[in-house]
Amino acid sequence: MTQGLILIVLQKITTTLGGAAVTALVSKVGELAGIILEAESIMKDIQGEFEIMQAFLSPRVLAEEPNPYTGNHQILESWLKLIRKIARDVEDIIDEYAFLLGKMANPESFLKKTFHNSKNIKTWNNIASQLKHVKARLEYLTVMRERYGIKMSGNGVGSSSHSSTHQLYLSDTSYSNDGDNDVTIGHEYEAQKLAECVSSDGADRAVISICGMGGSGKTTLVRNLYRKQEIIKTFDCYAWITVSKNCLIEDLLSKVMSQLDGSYEHRSTDYNDLVKRIQSYLENQRYLIILDDMWNRDFWPCFDLVFMKNKCRSRVIITTRIEGVASLAPDDHMIRIGSLSEEESLTLFSKRAFSKFNKETSTCPEGLLPWARKILVKCQGLPLAIVAIGSLLSYRNMEEQEWRLFYNQLNWQLTNNPELYHWVSRILKWSLSDLPSHLRNCFLYCSLFPEDYQIRRRWIIRLWVAEGFVEDRGTETTLEEVAEDYLRELTQRSLIQITERNEFGRTKRFQVHDIVREMIVTISRKEMFAHICNHPHITDVGDVANRVSVHIGGQVYQPGPSSQHLRSFLLFDKHVPIKWINAASSNFRLLRVLCLRYSLLKDIPDTITGLFNLHYLDLSRTQVSKVQKSIARLKKLQTLHLMFAHVSELPLEITLLTSLRHLSVSEDMYGTSISGNISSLKNLQTLREVKANKDLAKNLGYLTQLRSLGITGVVRSYNEDLWASVMKMTVLTKLAVATSGYENETLDLQNMRPPRNLEKLYLAGKLAEGVFSPICDGFQKLKVLKLRWSGLVNDPLTLLSKMVNLVCLDLYCAYDGKSLKFCSGWFPKLKQVHLGNLKNLSSLQISDGAISNLAYLELRELESLNDVPEGLKYLRSLQHLYARNMPGDFVEMLEGEHQGFVQHITYIECV
Numbered sequence: 049m050t051q052g053l054i055l056i057v058l059q060k061i062t063t064t065l066g067g068a069a070v071t072a073l074v075s076k077v078g079e080l081a082g083i084i085l086e087a088e089s090i091m092k093d094i095q096g097e098f099e100i101m102q103a104f105l106s107p108r109v110l111a112e113e114p115n116p117y118t119g120n121h122q123i124l125e126s127w128l129k130l131i132r133k134i135a136r137d138v139e140d141i142i143d144e145y146a147f148l149l150g151k152m153a154n155p156e157s158f159l160k161k162t163f164h165n166s167k168n169i170k171t172w173n174n175i176a177s178q179l180k181h182v183k184a185r186l187e188y189l190t191v192m193r194e195r196y197g198i199k200m201s202g203n204g205v206g207s208s209s210h211s212s213t214h215q216l217y218l219s220d221t222s223y224s225n226d227g228d229n230d231v232t233i234g235h236e237y238e239a240q241k242l243a244e245c246v247s248s249d250g251a252d253r254a255v256i257s258i259c260g261m262g263g264s265g266k267t268t269l270v271r272n273l274y275r276k277q278e279i280i281k282t283f284d285c286y287a288w289i290t291v292s293k294n295c296l297i298e299d300l301l302s303k304v305m306s307q308l309d310g311s312y313e314h315r316s317t318d319y320n321d322l323v324k325r326i327q328s329y330l331e332n333q334r335y336l337i338i339l340d341d342m343w344n345r346d347f348w349p350c351f352d353l354v355f356m357k358n359k360c361r362s363r364v365i366i367t368t369r370i371e372g373v374a375s376l377a378p379d380d381h382m383i384r385i386g387s388l389s390e391e392e393s394l395t396l397f398s399k400r401a402f403s404k405f406n407k408e409t410s411t412c413p414e415g416l417l418p419w420a421r422k423i424l425v426k427c428q429g430l431p432l433a434i435v436a437i438g439s440l441l442s443y444r445n446m447e448e449q450e451w452r453l454f455y456n457q458l459n460w461q462l463t464n465n466p467e468l469y470h471w472v473s474r475i476l477k478w479s480l481s482d483l484p485s486h487l488r489n490c491f492l493y494c495s496l497f498p499e500d501y502q503i504r505r506r507w508i509i510r511l512w513v514a515e516g517f518v519e520d521r522g523t524e525t526t527l528e529e530v531a532e533d534y535l536r537e538l539t540q541r542s543l544i545q546i547t548e549r550n551e552f553g554r555t556k557r558f559q560v561h562d563i564v565r566e567m568i569v570t571i572s573r574k575e576m577f578a579h580i581c582n583h584p585h586i587t588d589v590g591d592v593a594n595r596v597s598v599h600i601g602g603q604v605y606q607p608g609p610s611s612q613h614l615r616s617f618l619l620f621d622k623h624v625p626i627k628w629i630n631a632a633s634s635n636f637r638l639l640r641v642l643c644l645r646y647s648l649l650k651d652i653p654d655t656i657t658g659l660f661n662l663h664y665l666d667l668s669r670t671q672v673s674k675v676q677k678s679i680a681r682l683k684k685l686q687t688l689h690l691m692f693a694h695v696s697e698l699p700l701e702i703t704l705l706t707s708l709r710h711l712s713v714s715e716d717m718y719g720t721s722i723s724g725n726i727s728s729l730k731n732l733q734t735l736r737e738v739k740a741n742k743d744l745a746k747n748l749g750y751l752t753q754l755r756s757l758g759i760t761g762v763v764r765s766y767n768e769d770l771w772a773s774v775m776k777m778t779v780l781t782k783l784a785v786a787t788s789g790y791e792n793e794t795l796d797l798q799n800m801r802p803p804r805n806l807e808k809l810y811l812a813g814k815l816a817e818g819v820f821s822p823i824c825d826g827f828q829k830l831k832v833l834k835l836r837w838s839g840l841v842n843d844p845l846t847l848l849s850k851m852v853n854l855v856c857l858d859l860y861c862a863y864d865g866k867s868l869k870f871c872s873g874w875f876p877k878l879k880q881v882h883l884g885n886l887k888n889l890s891s892l893q894i895s896d897g898a899i900s901n902l903a904y905l906e907l908r909e910l911e912s913l914n915d916v917p918e919g920l921k922y923l924r925s926l927q928h929l930y931a932r933n934m935p936g937d938f939v940e941m942l943e944g945e946h947q948g949f950v951q952h953i954t955y956i957e958c959v
């Protein structure tokens with residue numbers, strides 16, 4: 049934790065010092081210049097001290113617990129504590145320094161000449177003297193170190209120095225192969241019993257409970273069932289909720305309702321209303337409800353009422369750690385989940401620890417086996433513990449000596465904690481203390497999200513970058529790319545679980561296991577890293593942390609003057625009034641991250657544009673419809689997120705935010721218009737969805753860092769400029785282009801030369817002459833292609849088949865012809881095909897050997913396709929056929945005469 053803090057401080061000094069802004073400013077501020085320059089020079093000295101400190105600390109991993117092999121660990125711990133205190137103080141000073149610079153850099157402060165008044169001079173003098181004081185304290189620490197002979201233990205145990213680099217730049221395949229496979233090990237009997245209880249004949253609603261200690265695999269067991277299409281499809285509707293300790297029943301019911309009925313948008317918060325709605329929805333349905341991780345019986349009377357006892361073979365599954373909750377189910381429907389056997393443990397462990405070297409066999413080397421067995425005894429058959437320890441060891445050398453030391457340490461850690469539950473968290477805690485400091489900060493940040501939250505990869509990466517957690521590896525790699533590596537490493541270490549991937553296997557969302565989360569919430573709080581407000585009745589937050597996340601009960605939480613020091617503020621409570629938000633934000637000062645995406649805001653409070661250190665501002669999904677000119681004051685802003693808000697136009701001043709990396713404004717067809725010359729936003733990586741105009745199409749070419757571009761309202765006369773601009777974006781991976789929608793405004797692809805890294809291409813609107821450009825071999829890396837309303841005249845597949853890496857193909861209302869033909873050998877990597885609203889399509893031919901890896905096929909609203917294509921029988925990998933609003937003849941054939949073409953498909957959904 050000490051290193052983590054120092055890392056942040058060093059990163060912040062680097063980004064604050066010597067900016068061109070300072071130099072420019074200093075020339076204008078006369079008398080103040082001397083003080084500022086002095087402060088800068090002291091800061092450089094402090095930087096030097098910290099760098100040496102960092103080097104001194106690095107061979108040892110800073111475990112929560114003192115290392116048993118170091119003699120004077122108490123002195124060491126006290127000394128480290130002093131360092132942490134200083135590091136925190138320095139962080140405060142630097143952020144304050146940056147804040148003042150930000151304030152001065154604003155034009156209005158020059159007009160008012162506020163920096164010449166004596167108050168300002170006093171403030172700056174104060175900063176300089178605080179820095180001097182810190183410097184003296186740091187020097188004194190060095191003296192102390194020598195006086196007491198403080199040494200770090202460098203014996204290699206616990207050293208993770210070799211772990212930081214070898215994981216980097218994994219190939220795409222190892223990226224997508226990690227994760228979910230362990231689940232099949234062990235617990236076969238329990239899985240079978242669960243399936244039987246769920247599928248049994250009894251018409252009455254049945255309650256089934258699964259009881260076991262934290263980390264024993266309860267949720268995994270249910271999730272596996274939930275994923276099985278052949279089981280889930282026998283239900284009319286289903287919902288899964290996590291019943292965490294401090295949640296509101298209304299929120300839970302509202303979640304249930306929206307899962308049951310996808311079209312339910314009216315987010316009611318009224319208890320009686322919700323109860324009635326759900327009851328009437330479930331009345332005649334066969335439903336399946338999962339109540340995950342229930343802690344007590346408090347809500348049961350409500351659930352019992354809402355999940356009504358109809359006679360449709362409905363099922364309610366409860367998972368719990370508490371025996372008394374489990375007994376809500378009758379005895380023969382209670383499944384106790386025990387620990388894994390010795391052999392099962394070893395298999396699971398080996399899969400984690402050795403699969404890097406040999407994916408196929410992943411067996412334990414002979415010499416290590418005795419140590420593996422000893423270590424496993426400590427894990428007592430708990431999957432979570434086994435996976436954590438296995439992953440941790442996969443980062444070690446495969447040498448007996450190292451494993452022996454590891455075991456000795458583990459043993460030492462655990463002897464004083466016989467109690468099982470704490471003891472599991474001990475193991476986890478230990479695997480956490482092994483994390484390199486940069487990862488530690490990032491991982492603790494995950495504790496800010498609510499318990500069952502599926503965290504979006506893209507989102508958390510931007511938050512990490514905004515907080516300054518991510519190491520700068522030079523100009524070749526962006527911070528976001530480095531952050532991706534961090535995320536990958538956290539996955540490899542099994543600290544996070546991927547829950548959703550995109551079309552080609554890249555992580556989209558992930559979750560933190562509930563026990564792991566409980567643990568990081570506790571650690572975060574203890575270390576004053578972050579505080580979670582998740583209890584409606586607890587008001588006392590005080591000045592406890594640098595980051596606050598409000599989950600529920602926001603109104604009673606009072607962000608007072610201590611909020612001045614907050615770096616992140618995340619609001620998940622949807623019920624707090626706007627007045628409260630305004631009051632809260634007027635207390636912030638050094639804030640870098642502000643997320644109000646779940647709030648009721650209609651305007652951006654003026655106080656927000658005075659937060660000069662703000663790097664990340666998220667107002668997506670709010671009712672905000674206007675961005676004021678004063679946004680220009682947020683010179684450090686990297687991310688401005690307004691998706692699904694109602695901003696149709698951004699002010700000219702937006703082009704002054706030159707640090708912007710991600711600007712996401714709207715996600716609908718209309719796009720948001722930007723006036724002004726956008727070429728100044730040279731750091732932009734994401735820009736979506738903007739409304740085209742002639743100048744924009746031209747000036748986009750200056751944004752050579754763009755990774756993702758979404759542009760709408762393109763008319764024919766912009767085509768040439770647009771493609772010329774796109775060609776200059778050499779790192780572009782995602783491009784979405786929509787025309788203005790008028791019949792006559794077409795996209796002409798003749799002059800388009802796709803950037804060579806392009807992975808996703810979405811085109812909406814008529815293509816000139818009804819042809820897709822013949823330059824398909826330029827799309828060598830393209831994985832996803834979606835075409836809408838293209839008006840293609842001829843079968844486009846011959847051309848598209850040159851895109852050999854395509855994984856997902858989606859044609860919606862894009863083709864007017866009668867037949868599509870997939871020939872043998874085409875699209876070897878294609879996994880998903882969506883064909884929708886192709887009105888004239890009457891023949892779909894698939895040769896043997898075509899699209900041989902297809903797993904998902906969607907046919908919707910193909911009103912001329914009256915028969916089941918015979919070629920489906922060649923699609924041996926096809927798992928899911930989704931047919932929606934297909935002609936009656938097609939459905940008849942599917943269920944009758946031509947059933948033979950589809951009988952090998954695991955899951956056929958015809959609605």
Ligand SMILES: *[C@@H]1O[C@H](CO)[C@@H](O)[C@H](O)[C@H]1NC(C)=O
Nearest residue numbers: 725726727728743746747750
């Ligand atoms: C936008 O700015 C660039 C310089 O950054 C300039 O070359 C270009 O002409 C400007 N475009 C317009 C349309 O003003």
Ligand SMILES: *[C@@H]1O[C@H](CO)[C@@H](O)[C@H](O)[C@H]1NC(C)=O
Nearest residue numbers: 763764765790791792793794
């Ligand atoms: C296309 O149609 C729209 C609306 O009918 C019209 O305003 C526009 O001028 C037309 N554009 C061209 C290039 O003909």
Ligand SMILES: *[C@@H]1O[C@H](CO)[C@@H](O)[C@H](O)[C@H]1NC(C)=O
Nearest residue numbers: 863864865866886887888889
């Ligand atoms: C379908 O075919 C008819 C006649 O063959 C043609 O006029 C029409 O444009 C085609 N496309 C659609 C979308 O109906």
